[in-house]
Amino acid sequence: xxxxxxxxxxxxxxxxxxxxxxxxxxxxxxxxxxxxxxxxxxxxxxxxxxxxxxxxxxxxxxxxxxxxxxxxxxxxxxxxxxxxxxxxxxxxxxxxxxxxxxxxxxxxxxxxxxxxxxxxxxxxxxxxxxxxxxxxxxxxxxxxxxxxxxxxxxxxxxxxxxxxxxxxxxxxx
Numbered sequence: 001x002x003x004x005x006x007x008x009x010x011x012x013x014x015x016x017x018x019x020x021x022x023x024x025x026x027x028x029x030x031x032x033x034x035x036x037x038x039x040x041x042x043x044x045x046x047x048x049x050x051x052x053x054x055x056x057x058x059x060x061x062x063x064x065x066x067x068x069x070x071x072x073x074x075x076x077x078x079x080x081x082x083x084x085x086x087x088x089x090x091x092x093x094x095x096x097x098x099x100x101x102x103x104x105x106x107x108x109x110x111x112x113x114x115x116x117x118x119x120x121x122x123x124x125x126x127x128x129x130x131x132x133x134x135x136x137x138x139x140x141x142x143x144x145x146x147x148x149x150x151x152x153x154x155x156x157x158x159x160x161x162x163x164x165x166x167x168x169x170x171x172x173x
Contacts, residue, residue, distance in 0.1 A: 070115060076107070077107055077108045080103070081104055083100075116159050117158070118158045120156035120157060120158060120163075120167050124149060126148055127171045131163065131166065131167060132156070132169045133166045133167065133169070134169060134171050135168050135169065135170055137170070137172070137173040138172060138173065148171070149171060149172075151170035153169065
């Protein structure tokens, strides 16, 4: 036989049963696949851009909402401050004024503590550059106070166990 047709995959042969694939049809197939991949790529990029925009918008809404809750809670203190101001203007009793102002301060501290704010304890603690910002060093006569915080110029604060303001301190040397 002059025809060498491969009808069995286990037998050798140079001619296949399928018609030879022309280069043009393979090129068209590759072009179609490339167009499909480009389309998929563009859709993926567009979806990612939409995700980024949506994520940024949600983050802004979350920040605004969180700030709103704190402001609403602080409005009570603002009302208390207004009442205290009226009392100060109309009263001459210093003890009553002190007591009223201390009540407002305590209410403010309690509200902020309920939101996760916690003051940093620095006085007579070892100086720690991760917690404290040294304003100055002052010579001390007591050896026990060397390297310790001897004065707190500005109190440091934690918000939910994360430092939001470092304490500004004076360190003994």
